[in-house]
Amino acid sequence: MSLSWEDTITVTFLSGGTGTPKLLQGARLALNDKDIAVIVNTAEDLWYQGGHISPDIDTVMYLFAGILNTKTWWGIDGDTFVTHEQFRSIGVDTYLAVGDKDRAVELLRGELLKEGMTLSQATCDLSSRLSVHATIIPMTDQEYTTMIETKDGIIHFQEYWVKHRGSVEISKVLRVPERRPDASTGALEAMKKSDLIIIGPSNPITSISPILECNGIIDLLKQKPVVAVSPFIGDKPVSGPARDLMVARGFEPTSAGVYAAYAEFVDLFVQDIRDPVDVPGAIRCDTLMTSPDISKGIIDLILDRMPV
DSSP states (O other): OOOOTTSOOOEEEEEOSSHHHHHHHHHHHHSOGGGEEEEEOOTTOEEETTEEEOHHHHHHHHHHHTOBOTTTTSSBTTOOOHHHHHHHHTTOOOOSOOOHHHHHHHHHHHHHHHTTOOHHHHHHHHHHHTTOOSEEEESOSSOOEEEEEETTEEEEHHIIIIISTTOSOOSEEEEESSSOOBOOHHHHHHHHHOSEEEEOSSOIIIIIHHHHTSBTHHHHHTTSOEEEEOOEETTEESSSSHHHHHHHTTOOSSHHHHHHHHTTTOSEEEEETTOOSOOTTOEEEOOSOOSHHHHHHHHHHHHHHOOO
């Protein structure tokens, strides 16, 4: 059976901070926001200059609030950087350029967490304040962080990607703590209620794998129709450091490697029409998503082929 966008269905996305938000742009043209849930990677979160940064949550939240800077795919459109520049002028090491409006959200999140809210509760609070109608859910309410081991020591993923621009050689990708966290209650509930789960074209190692590592997630994926969209064309990701990270984790840095990472629970795999790597059984379309209409085309194709 296939469904079209006219049918009322509930879709849950697993998301990082760039590729999947682009896909969500198209989803918003095909579905009502209230029928979309997004389980978001939190393994790149950190406390920074008094606020709590949840970069992937913020990107998704700002997208649904209509304020995301879609030129950079992070931060708030038209934001200023007065506080950031002031920090720099007084000699503070400030490798993350946080906008003033963005900083206000991070400071408020930090206060909510310090007052005893879980990250899920804080995300719900912030979403409400920004008039977001989709359901945005952290993958876990427990601390679980991606760290990068280099020859000079272990650094936070944000330091690797933002401070060093991904230029340092990766020895190993680590999660801290090693013990896998429990998925948030909201994440599990959203998956149970969903007609379809879409794993977006976010970084498989640092955006999607942390979600999959949360206790309870894979068990539910095996019970639901699951579609995954590859972030690779050939041996290069559309954006970001996925190639080096895939190699560090022992996966081939191609769509075939992505499929191998998801094979135990994926029912339908989507790859780009230009991809020279053949994944048997995959469907192909334009996955570069240079416009919302192209993103919607992927969603329309998925809904047409939805394995239910």
